[in-house]
Amino acid sequence: MTEQPIIRFENVTKQYDDDPPILDNVSFEMEKGKFYTLLGPSGCGKTTILRLISGLIEATSGKIYFKDKLINHVPANKRQVNTVFQDYALFPHLNVYENVAFGLRIRKMKNDEIDKKVREALRFVNLVGFENREIKEMSGGQRQRVAIARAIVNEPEVLLLDEPLSALDLKLRTEMQYELRELQQRLGITFVFVTHDQEEALAMSDEIFVINEGKIQQKGTPRDIYDEPINRFVANFIGESNIIKGKMIRDFLVEFDGKQFECVDQGFSPNEPVEVVIRPEDLEITTPDRGKLNVKVDTVLFRGVHYELCSYDENGNEWIIHSTKKAEIGAEIGLYFEPEAIHVMRFGETEEEFDARLESYDSYGDKDAD
Amino acid sequence: MKKKSLSTIYLTIVFLILYAPIFYLMYYSFNSGGKMYEFESFSLEWYKDLFQNTRLLIIVLNTIIIALLSSAISTILGTIGAVGIWHLKKRQTKNVLLSLNNILIVSPDVIIGASFLIMFTIVGIKLGFSSVLLSHIAFSVPIVVIMVLPKLQEMSSTLIDAAKDLGASNFNVLTKVILPYITPGIFAGFFMALTYSLDDFAVTFFVTGNGFSTLSVEIYSMARQGVSLTINALSTILFLFTILLVIGYYFISKRNGRIIGLGARK
């Protein structure tokens, strides 16, 4: 039914000596022509996945497929993937042109063909006229483009990008986010982008894999992951969250902070202990008598587009609020939120169980619609 | 201000003393008097003498041949060695090899000379050209290793990953990435080996036989016999030659970004 995946991991584990595994029994598929982001804190195993795809390291166990061909033991130089490295890894003894031509020369391509391809690749990354520059004469952003050109000139089916924007300043980084996204759409090849920056991931990806401690915590579109985080880690890592312990009384009714609230979640056992997520921007400031929750404002920070308020309820739970309205420090305010703003998370739920549960909502929803 | 002039005086004195002997030699090489005092009149007769002294010229030639050959061979061996050490995965073996290398560099010449004398006698290599060449290679290899290794270590490992990622085989990685990258280090190593070989006295003194001699050994025996201004003439020429070498080395290390230091072997 779906298109054949371009990359498939089956129970892949990577382990050095007797250390705990860097990558622990990971399985996933990647489709052709999509922009994937591997997102997680440093040391979570995201770069390991990248290096396994590029062939720079071999898996300890498990199977890696490239278009249904097992590639576990295919060395890096024989794979149809190319990488843009974090430090760009441009060869300092070669100029821009020769850096881009490196892969083609290895393949013993004819000179005029090399020339054509190199110039085209440089045009793609807006570096026409820089052919004879030395690498050390190029700025950070320009080096980045050279690295991209050097990779795409080989016409890989998958382009791997290892935190390529982390060395750039904020403004350039935002600019490059647009450019990379556009480049991916023009080339129509699969991008696998590694980052620890959640905003970058949300802005650019078709699909995000959130990774922690060697396991994929959650896969999904940016919207899905933001709105329906599977657990506390994902909720915390993607955006800011208010996470509070609670109890699922029955379907569509959850209890936390000593009160019961209407919600849209279902499929839990009665009185099951859960964690509840409410995003700071979903909390509305109102008067205490109209609020579903009453809190006392502790600090107020002006963040430009909104105020960030830190407040505490009577049970001592912290509530972060993003609002365009300002409140006085020490003031008692009410917080209002829609039932849809509440997201309930089950403890220790795996991705499959989570997905299955979400599926079931949809079918209920369909029935309701009938 | 006073402090500044004091330090200038100090530095000037140091420089004067450092260069005095060299210019002293050069000055008297033009003395027609034949002694290293009482400058009589300007003359080039010692230079004429020098160029008519075929024995001395052959020795100069020997010295240069030994130096070029030994530094070329030890540059190749040392580069292979450095790449080998750098490539080693095991930290322990690496450290052991590095310490051995360091010991060989710090080892006094007397010990290297004596031990090679013993070895050549046991193996049965006749003392002469080949024994001098072999021992020069032996003490130059560690120097080349120490000059090349830092270059390898400063090379980012992602460069190699990148090359492989772009389709380079291991051989390609070596010839297209590693070797070009460490070329400045290799050149510096070659120059160091060359100067050490040209400069060496002690090791050569031990392993040179009767028939064969290098410049240092020859100057030693000449100096023991007393003053001869032919040596002065020779040293003037050598000094100019050395300056040329240093200028060459300076430009290489300038491309390297810094002056790579010298070891001590005297």
Add this chain to the structure above:
Amino acid sequence: MIMPILLIVYYSFLDIHGNFTLANYQKFFTPVYLKMTLSSFWYALLITAVSLLVAYPTAFLLTRTKYKQLWLLLIILPSWINLLLKAYSFIGIFGTYGFANALLEVFGIGKKQILFTDFSFIFVSVYIFIPFMILPIFNALDKLNPSFIDASRDLGASGWTTFRRVIFPLTFDGVKSGCQVVFIPALSLFMLTRLIAGNRVITLGTAVEQHFLVTQDWGMGSTIAVFLIISMVIIMLLTGNKKRGGVG
């Protein structure tokens, strides 16, 4: 490469006829050899100390000059001149009618025997070794972050206190490697002892050379060489060869 060193150890157990013996080691511990070892150490120590005293201020002042890399190169340049030639030059300078005596006469002191004295030996040795002492100290001083000095002055330290409490400790590694590359070769000098000191000074190196090339007693020569190696290793351990960046 390590083979020859092992051969030395092996030979140190042989007598002049090639029989296995410990006699060489017994001989080494007789007053004659012990005295020689001691005096060799004493001279090496003197040479190292004088070199350090001259080299540290020089290196310090060099780091304060403009074009310091160029000046450094000029300091190193003489060390690239064949050692024998420099020694030879000193024979002329220190000779009876040489420049040094001419200078003494100008000052009205009169001629002195300079060549073949302890003074000339130490002077020439220091002359030979000084670039190798300056270089690591210079590198250490050069690497020193100048804001440390500013910080120290800011915290109320005087110039001297700053030097003693901040600069010197931070450049101590350079000093150590400098001492290492001077002391070890100074122990084994043998050519200078003959040309400049006129055989008055006998170092461990001279003794090795004497036994190998003159008396042909390789066993005894090897024994002395073994002690030379041992002292070398001890000195390397003392001066810590972990950070040899300054020399390498």
